[in-house]
Amino acid sequence: MRILFLVQGEGRGHLTQALSFAQLAESAGHEVIGALVGVTQDRPTPAFFSEQFPAPLTPLPSPGLVYHTQTNALQPSKTAWKALLNARAYRRSIRQIRDVIESRKPDVVINFYELLGGLTYGFYRPSVPMICIAHQYLAFHPRFPFPAGQLIDRALFKLTSRLTAWGAEEMLALSFDQQPDVPGRRLRVVPPLLRREVAELNPTTGDFFLAYTTQPGLVTELIKTHQQHPEIPMRIFHSGAQLAEERIDETLTYHAINGQRFLDAMQQCRAVVTTAGFESVCEAFYLGKPVLMIPQPNHFEQACNALDGQRAGVGVSANTFDLNPLLTFMPQYTTETSEQFRAWYGRGYYLFLAALNRAVQSKTSKSRQRPGALSTAGSQS
Structure with missing residues (x-):
């Protein structure tokens, strides 16, 4: 199976998870063909990721968070304003993601919370199935604890998470412990992805x-x-x-x-x-x-x-x-x-491989259901 990664480059978490998943996939005999990494002007791809990732990397201009220089508080309004100012560059990044998927023809795309990946699938609907992996998707689980109040922040957080997973086959929510899946929301709860080290x-x-x-x-x-x-x-x-x-x-x-x-x-x-x-x-x-x-x-x-x-x-x-x-x-x-x-972490290997297999089987099932595929099948029978 050929796998293409989309990775949000903010912080260390999503990059580390991508490295861990690449190790897991290759140990199971799958091929990681590359990664598109969301970067900003002051947040290039970190050396630890570029040195360890097993396939070619392509940096893409992508939205980033803005923090107050003195208090280190996240500034949502400036974050949104900066994203609007760079909207043209982000549109080019979305088209680039679409073109890479079409030219490289992976069997599955794994998106580690990269917003532009979800927007690509929302606007262009690539035929390659996408799986989204992040702890943030637990926000759609009925048992997830939210801070009291802050209803606007909660709504924006869930909206952002939905956009990153627009068009995804499944959302794999990384969790500290086992929780029941929520099939109606395409949500499966899985263990964290940790580095082999x-x-x-x-x-x-x-x-x-x-x-x-x-x-x-x-x-x-x-x-x-x-x-x-x-x-x-x-x-x-x-x-x-x-x-x-x-x-x-x-x-x-x-x-x-x-x-x-x-x-x-x-x-x-x-x-x-x-x-x-x-x-x-x-x-x-x-x-x-x-x-x-x-x-x-x-x-x-x-x-x-x-x-x-x-x-x-x-x-x-x-x-x-x-x-x-x-x-x-x-x-x-x-x-x-x-x-x-x-013990919960130890179950991850099989749960992640099962998700890959479901995605590919879903693609095969959908291709058989297309009108052209049905007529071909009918002519052969």
Whole structure:
């Protein structure tokens, strides 16, 4: 089976999930023929993805989120305005996606929450089936927890998610734990996609807390947290760090973001402090590390992630980088919770391959039902 990827390049999560799915697909004997990656002028394709992805990459101008430079709060109005200003470039990207699908002729397209992928299928209706994969699709599950109020944010979040999956055969919702499928909404609940390197780690329990953020401004908040608890060693991986390891004081160390070094630190740490991105939280959960999840201001999706992670027993949700809720939670955290998550993750291989087979079978079934196919069948009988 020949598989083409569409990947949203915002943050690390969707890119990492695409890498994991590529590993899974190739291990099952399928061929990954390429990936179209949504990028912005200040957000090119990260090196960790371009160096590890097993097929050619094509960057595409795509909408990106806009954050306040000082508060790091997501700015929805500026995000929408920036998208409108670049609408012409995005139309070209949509046509390029259509042309690549028509010329490369994959058997299936896997879309990792790239909005332009959904719009391509909405406007041009390619004949190749598309499967959409993201944690965000749990928003269509009746059991998914939303923050109280914020009805407009909830509606916009669900609208965006629907547009990314416009014309999809199925939405595969990545979940911390098993939930029933919702066939009427084309929704199937599946385990997270983790990098093979995570599953190969042997976690131990060290004395330090590990912190991670891609927003440089949040480092100021982490420093305040460190000053409140100077007795707790803390290692901070952030995008503003330039050195592999920079000792700030006796218990604080900065690290430039590096995938392997971050995983090495995660398998040894005592707990994890991070924003509520789905991927990092899942990696910590797999390794049995309790997590303090702090959604970025105005980031409704991360607020949902934090609530869902807290429900599943990953850790605690908080609005600030205050370690006290995490310190209170840690004695309650048990290895049994992590073991259940590992068992759920172990089912993913078969569930994802089954989704690929369903998509191809659906395409075959539809081609047989076309008038031309029926008349041909009749002439042969």
